Amino acid sequence: AQKVTQAQTEISVVEKEDVTLDCVYETRDTTYYLFWYKQPPSGELVFLIRRNSFDEQNEISGRYSWNFQKSTSSFNFTITASQVVDSAVYFCALSWGWYNQGGKLIFGQGTELSVKP
Amino acid sequence: TAGITQAPTSQILAAGRSMTLRCTQDMRHNAMYWYRQDLGLGLRLIHYSNTAGTTGKGEVPDGYSVSRANTDDFPLTLASAVPSQTSVYFCASKGGLNTDTQYFGPGTRLTVL
Numbered sequence: 480a481q482k483v484t485q486a487q488t489e490i491s492v493v494e495k496e497d498v499t500l501d502c503v504y505e506t507r508d509t510t511y512y513l514f515w516y517k518q519p520p521s522g523e524l525v526f527l528i529r530r531n532s533f534d535e536q537n538e539i540s541g542r543y544s545w546n547f548q549k550s551t552s553s554f555n556f557t558i559t560a561s562q563v564v565d566s567a568v569y570f571c572a573l574s575w576g577w578y579n580q581g582g583k584l585i586f587g588q589g590t591e592l593s594v595k596p
Numbered sequence: 597t598a599g600i601t602q603a604p605t606s607q608i609l610a611a612g613r614s615m616t617l618r619c620t621q622d623m624r625h626n627a628m629y630w631y632r633q634d635l636g637l638g639l640r641l642i643h644y645s646n647t648a649g650t651t652g653k654g655e656v657p658d659g660y661s662v663s664r665a666n667t668d669d670f671p672l673t674l675a676s677a678v679p680s681q682t683s684v685y686f687c688a689s690k691g692g693l694n695t696d697t698q699y700f701g702p703g704t705r706l707t708v709l
Contacts, residue, residue: 483638485638488636514697514698516700522684522702522703523700523702523703524639524686524688524700524703526697526698526699526700529697570638570639572639574698582627582644582646582690582696582698583629583641583644583654584629584639584641584688584698585641586631586638586639586640587638588636588637588638589638
């Protein structure tokens, strides 16, 4: 069975601190896809990144970086020099399989990040 | 660009009443999904549709039904609402491949009293 665990329910940091959000996944499929979404206080879900199981390269996008490690089944998300606008709930999600198998997403419970000025 | 629209934005519903949540996408995506979001549980899949004319059950389908008469629309119906269906409902869509990304609508906040 597929599962995504975000063990950190809430994190509170002071602006300019670095913060890492953890994500651990479980799947028996060799082909799978990992995602991070951001949900700001306004409520919408914003796509941040997608990674497939064949691509273990880390990704950096501005202050955001992602560390994908198949050996530990983890896909962690780091925000460098956090800002108040980063305050949101962040979800890690997993999809698996090839075309026409639903492409369903399994979400973690979410991590609520609060960045204080 | 509209992307995905959902209606209504919010609704208060008496228990036992029926209601249809509407979802429309203008991206010509093949696949569409309905999730509910509850505190501490993340988002859970209710129903999905890989393509027009087909639907499937997700993790929490009981009490909900869907239809997919065309590519753009994917309504979610609660035949007889119960208080446990109080939640925020999100519709999502994506292209036909599992390499594609799901994009979400703005959500509908439903309260069942």
